[in-house]
Amino acid sequence: MGGLGSGNNNRWANKTDAFHKLDLSTFKREWFARYRSGAMTWSRGGHKIASINYHLSPQSMRLTYVSGSGDNKQSIDERFDLAFTPQHFGGLRWWIICKSCQRRCRVLYGAKLFRCRQCYELTYPSQYEFIRVPGLPIAETLKDKLGGEAGFAYPFPDKPKGMHWKTYQRYERVYYEAEERMEMALMGRFVSSN
Ligand SMILES: [Zn+2]
Known part of the structure; x- marks a missing residue:
């Protein structure tokens, strides 16, 4: 050290x-x-x-x-x-x-x-329950559809066999955009609560 x-x-x-x-x-x-x-x-x-x-x-x-x-x-x-x-x-x-x-x-x-x-602990549902993030429900649904673990702390799941890359990439983009908005909301909340 x-x-x-x-x-x-x-x-x-x-x-x-x-x-x-x-x-x-x-x-x-x-x-x-x-x-x-x-x-x-x-x-x-x-x-x-x-x-x-x-x-x-x-x-x-x-x-x-x-x-x-x-x-x-x-x-x-x-x-x-x-x-x-x-x-x-x-x-x-x-x-x-x-x-x-x-x-x-x-x-x-x-x-x-x-x-x-x-x-x-920036991801517990109780912390973002009342934060309105556009596209978040859709993003979570997509992730669920691909068999991923719920919650933004977990990585976006790998492409399932048989799914077109184009489809997967569209899902992925929607997900990451929502994640980005979520992050901004969480950070904003954290900063303002101090
Ligand atoms: Zn960690």
Whole structure:
């Protein structure tokens, strides 16, 4: 753990009153093959509020940063495994494996640690029961139809045998669009409740 996160540039600010979103799609695929490292920052109101360092490799994503300040300062160094599932035209969809629950996810939320939405309890039905998200019921129905697990914490199911890719991709698009709206609603709710 030592030797990481020194200097001002990668210190968490005190204002960790909202999660910092880390989306796998932020990284270009070739960055993983090239073992690229870099820094990611989050701003609010024009001020930098958090910064972390990332280190990519073909099989994993490592995050290093300093959490907290003063006596509570702590160096964090975590390596996340990646997973790959086939998609149309022979490509692979990439996933991050959450270190707490081992679920596949595309987005991690950072407080002290970066974890999936499920681990930060941003997915319990009671939390979105009263949030109106356009397209959500349709998206859940589609997922159910494909035999996927209910709830947005779980990945969209693989294409069933016999289903046309075109149909599958349409379902997938509808699902991810609804998921995106859901995410915005959840995040908005979280931020405003603080
Ligand atoms: Zn998790």
